[in-house]
Amino acid sequence: MSPEPSQPGGAEIDVAYVAHLARMHLSDEEIARFQPQLGQIVDYVRQIQALDTSDVEPTAHAIEIRNVARADTRREGLSADVAMRNAPQSKDDFFVVPKIVE
Amino acid sequence: MSNYEPVIGLETHVQLGTSSKMFCGCATDFAAAPNSQVCPVCLGYPGSLPVPNEVAVEYTVRAGLMLGCDINLYSKFDRKSYFYPDMPKNYQITQYDMPLCLAGAVEIDLNGDSRVVRLRRIHLEEDTGKNVHFARTSGVDFNRAGTPLMEIVTEPDIYSADEAMAYLQALKQLMLYAGVSECNLEEGNFRCDVNCSVRPVGSDALGVKTELKNLNTFKGIHAALSFEIDRQLNLAASGAEIHQETRRWDVDAGITATMRTKEDAHDYRYFPDPDLAPIVLAREQVDRWRDELPEAPRARRVRMIEQYGIPAYDAGVLVAEKAIADFYEEAAQSSPNPKAVSNWVMTEMLRLLSERDMQIAEAHITPAALAELVGLVDDKTLNSNSAREVFGILFQDGGRAADIVEARGLTQVSDEGLLDQFVDQAIADNPDSAGDYRDGKTKALQFLMGQVMRLSKGKANPQSVQELLRSKLGG
Ligand SMILES: [Zn+2]
Numbered sequence: 001m002s003p004e005p006s007q008p009g010g011a012e013i014d015v016a017y018v019a020h021l022a023r024m025h026l027s028d029e030e031i032a033r034f035q036p037q038l039g040q041i042v043d044y045v046r047q048i049q050a051l052d053t054s055d056v057e058p059t060a061h062a063i064e065i066r067n068v069a070r071a072d073t074r075r076e077g078l079s080a081d082v083a084m085r086n087a088p089q090s091k092d093d094f095f096v097v098p099k100i101v102e
Numbered sequence: 103m104s105n106y107e108p109v110i111g112l113e114t115h116v117q118l119g120t121s122s123k124m125f126c127g128c129a130t131d132f133a134a135a136p137n138s139q140v141c142p143v144c145l146g147y148p149g150s151l152p153v154p155n156e157v158a159v160e161y162t163v164r165a166g167l168m169l170g171c172d173i174n175l176y177s178k179f180d181r182k183s184y185f186y187p188d189m190p191k192n193y194q195i196t197q198y199d200m201p202l203c204l205a206g207a208v209e210i211d212l213n214g215d216s217r218v219v220r221l222r223r224i225h226l227e228e229d230t231g232k233n234v235h236f237a238r239t240s241g242v243d244f245n246r247a248g249t250p251l252m253e254i255v256t257e258p259d260i261y262s263a264d265e266a267m268a269y270l271q272a273l274k275q276l277m278l279y280a281g282v283s284e285c286n287l288e289e290g291n292f293r294c295d296v297n298c299s300v301r302p303v304g305s306d307a308l309g310v311k312t313e314l315k316n317l318n319t320f321k322g323i324h325a326a327l328s329f330e331i332d333r334q335l336n337l338a339a340s341g342a343e344i345h346q347e348t349r350r351w352d353v354d355a356g357i358t359a360t361m362r363t364k365e366d367a368h369d370y371r372y373f374p375d376p377d378l379a380p381i382v383l384a385r386e387q388v389d390r391w392r393d394e395l396p397e398a399p400r401a402r403r404v405r406m407i408e409q410y411g412i413p414a415y416d417a418g419v420l421v422a423e424k425a426i427a428d429f430y431e432e433a434a435q436s437s438p439n440p441k442a443v444s445n446w447v448m449t450e451m452l453r454l455l456s457e458r459d460m461q462i463a464e465a466h467i468t469p470a471a472l473a474e475l476v477g478l479v480d481d482k483t484l485n486s487n488s489a490r491e492v493f494g495i496l497f498q499d500g501g502r503a504a505d506i507v508e509a510r511g512l513t514q515v516s517d518e519g520l521l522d523q524f525v526d527q528a529i530a531d532n533p534d535s536a537g538d539y540r541d542g543k544t545k546a547l548q549f550l551m552g553q554v555m556r557l558s559k560g561k562a563n564p565q566s567v568q569e570l571l572r573s574k575l576g577g
Contacts, residue, residue: 021369023185060178060374068379072120072157075127077141083244084137086145093136094241097187100233 013038106300106338108331110260116252116283117291118161124228124250125152132289136243144248146190158250161282162226166203167392168280177202179378183371188231198372201225210268219269220257263327279424293318300334313348326351330358410440425462432469442476466500475503525570528553
C-alpha cells in the first residue's frame with residue numbers, strides 16, 4: 001500500500017471519527033465532552049509552533065539513538081499451549097476470533 | 103477494442119530469507135504447527151519491545167542495489183494503524199516517508215522487445231498472521247506475524263497483463279540473484295497487490311483505479327488482471343463510471359468482485375514508531391554491498407553469448423537460475439568445447455533435476471567432472487550412449503568420469519579389426535536386411551547398426567560402424 005498523507009497535525013480533531021478509527025464506542029455525551037478536552041490538549045502542544053525551528057533538523061525521535069538492531073539468530077519463543085493461555089477462546093492451537101468476512 | 107488503454111502499478115511483497123523474524127527471534131519456518139513460532143513481541147503483548155533484524159535491513163538494501171535504487175542512508179520505522187484479527191498490535195510496523203530504497207528499475211523482455219519498468223520505492227515491514235475459517239468462527243495463527251517483507255512498489259508503468267508477468271518474472275530472478283529471498287511462490291514468498299486503471303490513449307492523466315489484493319500466483323495475477331482490464335475497458339467504452347474500490351479475485355468464478363469501496367477506505371494514521379531507533383547506514387557499508395552484487399542476469403546473458411560462443415537461446419536458459427549459470431560457467435571455463443557443455447546442462451542436467459525435483463546443489467556431479475566427460479566424448483573415448491550413462495552416474499554418485507568409464511569398461515570400440523568382425527557378423531546374421539539395403543531401403547542400415555551396437559555391448563563408435571557397413575554393402 002503506498003502511503004497517503006495523514007491528516008496534518010494542527011487540524012481540529014474530530015472525536016467521533018477518531019473514536020471510530022480506534023474502534024471505541026463513545027456515546028454522544030462522551031463525544032461532546034471529549035471534543036473540547038482534546039482541543040485543549042492540541043492547543044497546549046501547539047505552543048511549540050511559536051518557537052523558531054528554522055535551524056532545527058526535523059526528527060522523529062526525542063533521544064539521539066540509532067541503529068539498535070540484533071543479529072539474525074533464533075530465540076526460543078512460547079509454546080502453543082502457553083500462548084493459548086492468553087486466548088479468550090482457542091481451538092486446535094488457533095486463537096479463535098469472530099468470523100472474518102473478507 | 104477501444105481508444106482506452108490500461109495502466110498498471112504493482113506492489114509486490116517479497117519475504118526475506120532470514121532465519122528469524124523482523125523484530126524478534128522467532129523462527130520463520132513455513133508450515134510449522136499453528137502458533138508454535140510466537141513470542142510476546144510478535145503476539146503484540148503490551149510492554150514487549152521490537153528489535154530490528156540487521157540481516158533484514160541488509161537484504162533490503164542489497165535488493166535495492168540490485169534494482170538500481172537510491173539507498174536512503176537515514177530511514178526509520180512507522181506505525182500503520184488498522185484493526186484486523188491477524189494483526190495483534192492493531193498496527194503494522196512499516197516504513198512510511200523514509201523507506202530504505204527509492205527509485206530504481208526493472209528491465210523486462212517481451213516479444214523480443216525490452217523496456218524499463220520504473221520503481222517508486224522499497225520499504226521494509228512485518229507480515230501479518232494467517233486466518234483459517236471454522237464453521238461459525240475464524241482462527242488465527244501468528245507464526246507468520248512479524249516475518250520480514252520488502253514491499254517493492256512500481257510506478258504506473260505497466261500496460262498489459264503480459265507486461266505484469268514479465269515484470270514479476272524479471273523481479274523474481276533478480277531477487278534470487280541477489281540472494282535475499284527464496285522466492286517460493288507456493289509458500290507465499292511473493293505476493294502482489296495490483297493497481298489498475300484505464301485512460302484514453304494519448305492521455306497522461308491516470309483514471310480512477312481499482313486495487314486487487316493479495317494475489318499469490320503468477321497465473322492468478324495474469325488471469326485477474328486480464329479480467330479486470332477487460333472489465334474496465336468495457337465500462338469505459340460504454341461511458342459507465344469506474345469506482346475506486348478494492349476488488350477480490352475469485353479464482354473459481356474467474357472474476358473480480360467488490361471487496362471494499364472508497365467510502366470505507368482506511369485512514370492509517372501513520373506515525374513514527376517510538377519503540378524503534380532510526381537506521382543510519384554508513385556509505386562505505388552500502389558501497390561494499392554494491393561491490394558484492396552478482397552480475398545481473400541480463401548482462402550475464404550477453405557476456406556468456408560472447409565469451410562461450412553459445413546461442414542466445416542457450417544463454418537465456420542457463421542464466422534463468424543463478425546456480426545453474428554458475429555451474430555452467432565453471433565447467434565451460436575448463437573445457438575447450440563450451441557449446442557441448444551447454445548441451446549437457448540444458449538437456450540431461452535440467453531433465454534429471456526436474457524429474458527428481460532437485461536443486462543443482464543437490465546433484466553430485468561437479469563442473470570439473472562434466473568438463474572431463476565432454477573431453478572424453480570429443481576425443482572419441484566415449485560414444486554418446488555411454489556418455490549419457492556416465493552422466494547419470496556422475497549426477498547420482500559423483501566421482502570422476504574417467505574412473506567410471508574404466509570401472510564399467512565403457513571405452514568406445516574404434517579398433518578397426520574388432521569393428522570389422524562385428525559388422526561382418528551382423529551382415530551374415532541378417533541377410534534379409536542386408537538385401538533390403540542393397541535394394542535401396544536405407545532404413546535397413548539403422549537396423550544393422552543396432553545389431554552391431556548390440557554385439558559391441560553399446561561401445562562401438564557409431565560413425566565408424568556406419569562407414570564400415572556402407573562400404574561393405576556397397577552403399
Ligand atoms: Zn516472536
